[in-house]
Amino acid sequence: MRSLSLALAAALLLAACDSASPDADQQIVVSALLEAGESIPDVSVSRTVPLGEVYDPATAAVRDADVRIVRLGAQPDTSRFAFDPEASRYEHVGFSDPVVPGATYRLEVRADGRDLMAETTVPRQFEIVETLPDSAVYQVPQTGPQLRITTSSVAGRQSVYIARARALLPDEFVEVQDDGETRYRSLNLPGRFSLVPTYRDLFFGCDDAPGGSVICDRDPSLAISGTSGIINETSYILLGDGTARVNVPWLAFGFYGPAEVSLIALDDAYKAFTEGTANQTGGGTLSPGEIPNVPSNVQGGIGVFGSFSRVTARVKVLER
């Protein structure tokens, strides 16, 4: 507790010195991800925090940066931003045109006396031509519910995607003390849906509890949303007519009930960022403890200025 207080005090001190020059090792971190067809997003500008200190987004944020995004082309279109202290982010000022698929955007940031710059070319939009069924019985068929999409495109390489599944009506959980340990008990709310068996037994270590609820070692709310790693387009079943069939694996669903499935096509910067963050979590062919920095397209800093296009479908997962 004492060390926590000291760390908090150090963080507060850091916040008070917002305009001070950063340490030599301290990096400026920027992040913004443009979605094709949507408005220009907020931009985050922060500093790295020493590893042993408490991370507070408000404290880490750089408050006096100059931020703008320019859509490059014959008629450049510049978006300007202002710092929002509530969100600790830079919000777009004024009207924003939707992000144009295929267009290239440049992020320019001046912070702590440094100039940062990054560019992204937005992936083409793609569509769902056959959506998911309204409902599907869990693990029938074994390969999961199917949808069919037109494929996206990025110059110079095949399209790559990440998939995300999000439970829309999961049960809720509360912290309880069980033999001196913090566990998580389901509320068994009406109209809400329970964990699927693998998540319940294997990932979250849940036991049956009185009243039809379960009590778990880890917080099952972490299973509400799950994201895959990078999936190359050729991993899908290409049908030769410009469309691809996608089997959504049952592994993606943590809860029964309605779920939203998104397929997200990535630009180069977001792809590299996703690959780099995966490298930091270990596994693969790297030696344990060998942690490369996440590659960044941000010149003068770190982070990601990327873009994506997305399609979304819904399915209701039924118990067998």
Place this chain on the structure above:
Amino acid sequence: MKLLVFAVLLVALPAAAQTATVSGFVRDAETGETLIQATVRLDGTSRGVATNTQGFYALSGVPAGPVVLRVSTIGYTARLVELTLQPGETRQADVALSPESIGEAVVEGQRSLADERPPGVAEVPIRLVQSLPTVFEADLFRSIQLLPGVKAANDFSSALYIRGGSPDQTLIQLDGTTVYNPTHFFGFFSTFNTDAIKDVRLYKGAYPAEYGGRLGSVLDISSRDGNRNATHGNATLGLLASRVGVEGPIPGLGGRASYMLAARRSTLEPLLAYLRTTPDSTAIPDGFYFYDVNARVGADLSPRDRVSLAVYAGRDEVDLGFSADSRFLLDYGNRTASAAYTRLLSGTVFATARATASRYFSDPTGEIAGTVFRRPNSITDYSGRLDAEWSPTPAVAFRGGAWGGALRLDLSSEFNGSTATSYTNPSQYGSAYLLTRLKPGAGWLLSGGVRVEGFQSHTDDLQDDLAPVLARYVRVSPQLQVERTFGDALVLQAAAGRYHQFLSLITNEAFSGFDSWVTTGQGVPPQKSDQVVLGAKTRLGRGYRFDAEVYGRTMRDLFDFNPRNQDVSGLPYRELFRFGRGYAYGAEFLLEKGTGPLTGLVSYTIGTTRRRYPDLPGFSRTFPPKYDRLHDLTTVVSAAIGRGWKLTSAGTYATGQAYTAPTGRYEIDGLPTGAATNGLYSPGLNNARLPPYHRVDLGFQRNGRIGPLRDTELQLQIVNVYSRRNVWFITYDFDQNPVEQTRVTQLPRLPNVSLTVRF
């Protein structure tokens, strides 16, 4: 070139006078096993030769008339052989040596400096391997890790990191057959059953031209022929595995043929069954076993002709069920076969023809929440080779040969009913070499060789959607060695060479069960290394020797799996890899006491290894790989302590391995995937060092009678006597704020017991 031929002839001509030639095989008098590196010398002179890997020697230029040969090798009583030779005569003289008493502790005996090993070569006495304290099983590779210049990655891996090279840079051969994944228990220990091994020779660097295909080093393992004189057996009961072996003469062939069979199988099932009944049994496999079998038969067709057939099979299988719809299965192993025919063509020419087959397979299959994934891969290698030696004069010897084969890689991956990767890579390879060994004057030895290697493979994208592209590479690898002996006290050696490697291994330091090999291909050229070794070997009085070697090597065109690739489906072959370069240099020192009741060694290595991958962000600046350590100090002591007991201890101290120490953290939000992503920032890859590693292991061994059992060996061992919790790596938990760092430690104190009964 003309100059070279002239020089060779100049050296050879004086010996073409009226002399005789003596050649033959040197064997163990009790078992009939051929002896490798036994010395055959004209008594009272420095002229002599050593037997080759077939136990054969050829001594030419012997003066006609009565001569005495002195035949000796470590662990055996030397023998004098009197011969009377006619001018021009070629005499076959096979010699049998009697072993010294078994109970004597032998680390390594004395060998004349004139017969010293080439620089960078280490012999690994099997008796020492069997007596060293180990985790569960006597292990060849873990014993080799005690030698100077050889590093272990961690307590859980038996892989060999030699002079800055990764494990795939060492060619591992069993009876001339390449073994592609020499591990059991997912890398915990090696596949080689020490009961079945006769000889182990490690070429740490600048290895001779008769070997090839790897950048760094060669581990050449020969299995035992089997006892030609009597049938014997042994059975060993251990904590992890049990072994049985039997050997003897093949009946009806008059002691000219023998067989050997050694088998080992894990015996963990009762322990696993018990552990599965305990409350927290999720991680206990429903099934786990491994086995290996070594078998060999050999026969003399005539005094000049021998044939042998050696086979090896090993397999690991694990079945781990997590829940009703989640399960992991892994099945991997090796098969090798080698058929050899050796013939003494004349008194000075000896040839070996060999056909080999090797197959490695791995088939990991998983199911989580009903989603099935599978990643089978295999490598199948058939080869034939011919080697010949010619020793026309005492001052000149030639060795040459050719090796060719066909290699096939199969790699596929399936996820949730879809095939992500389906890849077949047929390759062909061929090589030829010529080695010359000259003794131009007293004390000098020059050895030069060249190897020409070709490799071609058909590579395409990993879906086999595109037409395969033929990629063909031919490389020339020269080697040179110079040696000068100064009396009986000092020999100075220097060697240099260029080496190429056409394969690379996709592996993980912590787990070898998924290992996959890949080849050169379109846009993926062979790896290249230049090596230099300088060495000095000395005698420091009776029983003591001191060796010092300095080495340096470059590594270029390294290709290994690009760690950024999460999905390789549809990628052009070249994009599978990252391409790098590196270097390593260092010095090794070895002090040995090889005779007397107390034997042992002290080895010290100071070395540096660096790598970089210029085109891959995060890896583009020079960095030390994790296994890089500046200092490595090892001691091995073996002593008879009375009443039939022998004590063996091994101690290791090493400076900490490299790891990445992040200086900062950050958070990226606004992602379409929802939750914020955490990141670590560090000023450089592997920019810090873990705490120093040290450990002491103790073993007690007693040979003798236990009750009705007349010939037994009891081993009681403790690994990591003072339970030093050496750090393997550090993890970072972002669920805690500030980030919580956890040190993952290596093996604690572990006991080991085994009992061997011989009959």
